[in-house]
Amino acid sequence: MSKLMLGNQAVARGLYEAGVDVVSSYPGTPSTEITEVVSKYDEIHSEWAPNEKVAAEVAIGASIGGARSFCAMKHVGLNVAADPLFTASYTGVNGGFVIAVADDPGMHSSQNEQDSRHYAIASKVAMVEPSDSGECKEFTKMAYDLSEKFDTPVILRLSTRVSHSQSIVEECDRIPHDIGTYEKNAQKYVMMPAYAKPKHIMVEERTQKLREYAEVCPFNKIVWGSTDIGVITSGISYQYAREALGDRASYLKLGLINPMPEKLIKDFASKVKKLYVIEELDDVIETHCRKLGLDPVGKDFFKWIGEYSQSYIREKIFGEKDEYVSYSENVPVRPPVMCAGCPHRGVFYVLKKLGVMVSGDIGCYTLGAVAPLAAIDTTVCMGASVSGLHGFNLARKGEYEGKAVAVIGDSTFIHSGITGLINIAYNATNSTVIVLDNSITGMTGHQNNPANGFNIKGEPATAVDLEALAHAVGIERVRVVDPNDLAETEKVIREELEAKAPSLIITRRPCALLKSVKHNPPVKVDADKCRSCKACMKIGCPAISMSTKKAKIDDTLCVGCGLCEQMCRFDAIH
Amino acid sequence: MTRSIMIVGVGGQGTLLASRIIGNVLLSQGYDVKMSEVHGMSQRGGSVVTYVKYGDEVFSPVIEKGQADLIIAFEALEAARYVEYLKKGGRIVMNTQEIEPMPVITGAAEYPANIVENIRACGCDVVAIDALSLAKEAGTARAVNVVLMGVVSKSTDFGEDVWIKALEECVPPKVIDVNKKAFALGRSIE
Incomplete structure (x- = not known):
């Protein structure tokens, strides 16, 4: 059955279909809905962890115990979980282990704009990047096969526009996963120097095998259009580029983004006249191309900061812009605010x-x-x-x-x-x-x-x-x-x-938006008593305004918390 | 060809439900559909926007200036904020309700006057209605979103039954009656 799903919902569906057994996460926009949706599947044990490090360690323990395991976090959450990640790269897995990390280009709801792809390179684990909800589900399932086949944690890299966009997903049945037996294996799971040294050799060999696999991985694909322009891209940037350039370009869309293929990239580059790398945030694909001796148009031309879009790419490459009506009046900003009744x-x-x-x-x-x-x-x-x-x-x-x-x-x-x-x-x-x-x-x-x-x-x-x-x-x-x-x-x-x-x-005091919180009736202003002193405005409540020269309270927003009553020195609010 | 609809409003007004209803209508008609929304910080009473795009094959989930065929604005100031996203000659269906943003509340800015006239002067096809009153008439101020869906439904090629089915898929059964009433009131607007 086909359904419209958020990218995050589709990841959760992928976990369900892949037979995943254990999920532990700490919430973080834009990754939160993955685990919220998972919690509705009774076949999967899910839990909120105190933080991302604990979540990742729970998932690692579950993987060693034979389960297919998962944790989700936002980009900055991976900073917290980086410690277990780097050593889980050495231990490898028993049951497949996948970490979803959701970057936030444009900082819709974050304190920085870091690019999580660096973590895959630094910790030497495989990373896959879907570009819509259908791929979110398919890549999630593939990530478990990769994890178990190559004995590696796999990072599923998402971004705000993939996690929080909806597109069509075909649902399939769950294939239950057999957790098998647990056998003690200190050489694999005890990372003290004597055992970690041979594991580092294994990690480098694994990377080499993954590189070879990248040449044939079905999620690295070419879409041929005009060969005047060739675009190497991944994730949401692929969708922007396809819309911007249509069949006026050819595309190499990378789904496995660590490690990246070499021959596939060189072959593609040799067949196009002008090569572009289009990637949001850092120059990860571009740097890889330069190591291969290529000279693509990259971050000298495209921006390092914020989100890309179809208009941005079309204007940069073809100089074309959409016309739009111009609205010249001043429009005040509407920043987010603490809710009415916020404790x-x-x-x-x-x-x-x-x-x-x-x-x-x-x-x-x-x-x-x-x-x-x-x-x-x-x-x-x-x-x-x-x-x-x-x-x-x-x-x-x-x-x-x-x-x-x-x-x-x-x-x-x-x-x-x-x-x-x-x-x-x-x-x-x-x-x-x-x-x-x-x-x-x-x-x-x-x-x-x-x-x-x-x-x-x-x-x-x-x-x-x-x-x-x-x-x-x-x-x-x-x-x-x-x-x-x-x-x-x-x-x-x-x-x-x-x-x-x-x-x-x-x-x-509980959050005023909780369903379990009983609200008082809205308070009202006695206009005769109000002296327009604006004392009630000092608390920054979105339900209070002075549009009539007297304080006015919006009864659709007010939850009767009583703060403004305490602010009023003239007994005008009840 | 891809067509683009933007839904704009204030966090808490129910724009996400509206986009879900439209998405289900489009899905039932066999279109490829993509929708994009932003959660988290911006939802806290801030300006919110949802994009809906449909056609044979949709790539980018976002809409930019000059690309929307239709804007559905849940609040007057938000209509003004996003009108530049409309294609030349595009249509904007707007609720005339005014919700003051914090800079207006604190006196740092004034809520602009004559928004409907100014948008019309841009050459846009404007349908301005008091959706809050209609929602209250239906039984709840929260149904502003569904009233607007009723208004929008009239100018689409999809039958009323298709919209009602999508409404039933998206709204909990215990509030379906009040929402159907709100939809009918919106749809009755000439």
């Missing part, structure tokens, strides 16, 4: 009021960096708020004691904030860490996590006791406060900033 809002309002330095982290609350709250000073990576605050306090030698905090969500704290908190306790800075506990992994679209008491299927699960955890690592001052109570939140934060010991403040 993070009160915390950031208080932090802005106190004028403290805020070491930030990754999640919905990163929006605390934008106007009107504009409270956050730094955002680097998962967990960096906590460890970074410690470093900042060391640098300022006590100057910022009582004037700096870290903010981190519950899921991010579990991911890699806890290690930073251990460091604060152990290496003793007077740092104040705030866990914004909204009982969910929010930004990626509501995934359960080890702190909220539910597993991936929504069943009750063991929950981390954050208060006890903080005590256990040596933080004596632990406070819990409702962030929708502005006065109490301010009091607690002030007290912990003044305290002469490190502290953990947990601001606890």
